[in-house]
Amino acid sequence: MTGFNTKLVYGKGLNQLHDNETGAVNVPLYQSTTYAFKDIDGFNKYDYSRSLNPTREYLEDQIAALEDAKHGFAFASGSAAIHAVFTICQPGDHIIVSRNIYGGTFRLINDYLKKLQVEFTQVDTQNLQEVEAAVQENTKAIYFEPIDNPFMKVTSVKAIAAIAKRHDFLTIVDNTFLTPYLQKALTLGADVVIHSATKYLGGHSDVIAGLVVTNNEAVAEQLYFCQNAVGGILAPEDCMLVIRGIKTLSVRLDRHIQNAQTVLQYLETKSDLIKKIYYPGRAGDESDAVAADEIKGYGGVITFELNERVDPKRLVNGTKLIWLAVSLGSVESLIELPYFMTHAELPVAERNKVGITPNLVRLSVGLEDPEDLIADLEQAFAQASK
Numbered sequence: 001m002t003g004f005n006t007k008l009v010y011g012k013g014l015n016q017l018h019d020n021e022t023g024a025v026n027v028p029l030y031q032s033t034t035y036a037f038k039d040i041d042g043f044n045k046y047d048y049s050r051s052l053n054p055t056r057e058y059l060e061d062q063i064a065a066l067e068d069a070k071h072g073f074a075f076a077s078g079s080a081a082i083h084a085v086f087t088i089c090q091p092g093d094h095i096i097v098s099r100n101i102y103g104g105t106f107r108l109i110n111d112y113l114k115k116l117q118v119e120f121t122q123v124d125t126q127n128l129q130e131v132e133a134a135v136q137e138n139t140k141a142i143y144f145e146p147i148d149n150p151f152m153k154v155t156s157v158k159a160i161a162a163i164a165k166r167h168d169f170l171t172i173v174d175n176t177f178l179t180p181y182l183q184k185a186l187t188l189g190a191d192v193v194i195h196s197a198t199k200y201l202g203g204h205s206d207v208i209a210g211l212v213v214t215n216n217e218a219v220a221e222q223l224y225f226c227q228n229a230v231g232g233i234l235a236p237e238d239c240m241l242v243i244r245g246i247k248t249l250s251v252r253l254d255r256h257i258q259n260a261q262t263v264l265q266y267l268e269t270k271s272d273l274i275k276k277i278y279y280p281g282r283a284g285d286e287s288d289a290v291a292a293d294e295i296k297g298y299g300g301v302i303t304f305e306l307n308e309r310v311d312p313k314r315l316v317n318g319t320k321l322i323w324l325a326v327s328l329g330s331v332e333s334l335i336e337l338p339y340f341m342t343h344a345e346l347p348v349a350e351r352n353k354v355g356i357t358p359n360l361v362r363l364s365v366g367l368e369d370p371e372d373l374i375a376d377l378e379q380a381f382a383q384a385s386k
């Protein structure tokens with residue numbers, strides 16, 4: 001068994017790379033739709049690339065290895081991956097969903113799953129009593145993000161999975177914010193883990209991709225059915241970009257976390273302009289205890305709420321190095337206003353209920369020199385504050 005970083009570089013195992021005669025140190029890009037049969041009656045593992053492609057297979061085996069999972073699946077986007085997982089639901093099923101989830105996931109549940117007669121209840125997954133109270137006879141699964149977005153609140157995978165096991169339903173986790181480097185949710189009791197590989201796993205803002213891992217055979221069968229029958233698979237070139245991104249995952253995340261700490265220290269000096277900072281593990285953060293033995297670090301996303309002395313739109317229009325853009329987890333730093341951008345999918349009432357106000361700023365700290373990021377924020381604050 002090899003260590004985590006070795007798996008980042010080599011995938012499931014060294015021998016997987018040695019399937020070519022050239023000695024190429026990278027898995028080849030199998031840009032082929034179809035595969036010749038050796039024999040009409042023989043076993044042909046590869047026949048058509050929607051069903052299986054060797055480059056995709058490398059990535060799927062790799063994410064499974066990184067998560068200590070039996071099965072890995074690559075989809076054309078995080079959203080396609082989430083949709084594929086939700087196809088385990090039948091009309092009449094019920095799911096419990098965290099109140100703070102990715103806007104696109106909420107849209108998928110509220111505008112699409114509901115039409116298929118899948119009911120849902122939204123709860124605060126930090127509140128275990130609320131989770132218990134939402135359980136119904138027809139509850140099929142609970143869906144949440146162990147670090148939520150944008151408030152970076154931590155939910156215990158162990159605690160939720162214990163409730164789910166007791167009532168015999170599935171625990172589904174979107175771990176885009178943590179990646180298997182910072183949390184292996186299957187080992188904590190989750191049944192299914194989803195990643196938007198568009199974020200930290202890809203890491204360079206150059207590929208949209210989704211990954212799913214599971215040890216549950218029935219779920220795995222359904223996910224493969226989705227790949228093969230629905231066809232939202234990740235193309236081989238995009239698989240290559242994710243494989244390449246994954247090689248440096250731990251190095252990048254260590255630096256994202258380190259830079260985030262430096263930027264946090266700066267933001268803490270701005271108490272005249274910032275009402276509240278959201279990042280777990282800070283002194284006094286109540287999320288800390290829940291996460292302590294489940295998470296290795298909290299990544300590079302920092303959210304903060306401005307007070308009335310700062311014009312939020314002028315602040316985000318005013319950064320010069322930090323891009324005004326959605327997404328996160330990439331080498332370049334990105335800033336946005338969730339109310340107007342990432343969370344605009346949520347109805348206004350829902351945004352108000354969870355506290356996503358127009359004054360809320362989300363910053364994804366990249367890999368630039370933190371001094372340059374701080375200088376950029378400093379000049380933007382100067383422009384935007386009265």
Ligand SMILES: *Cc1c(COP(=O)(O)O)cnc(C)c1O
Pocket residue numbers: 077078079080102104105145149174176177196197198199208209210
């Ligand atoms: C971006 C994101 C998604 C959606 O992934 P895409 O690759 O953009 O389709 C899902 N969940 C979370 C937490 C995300 O940040």
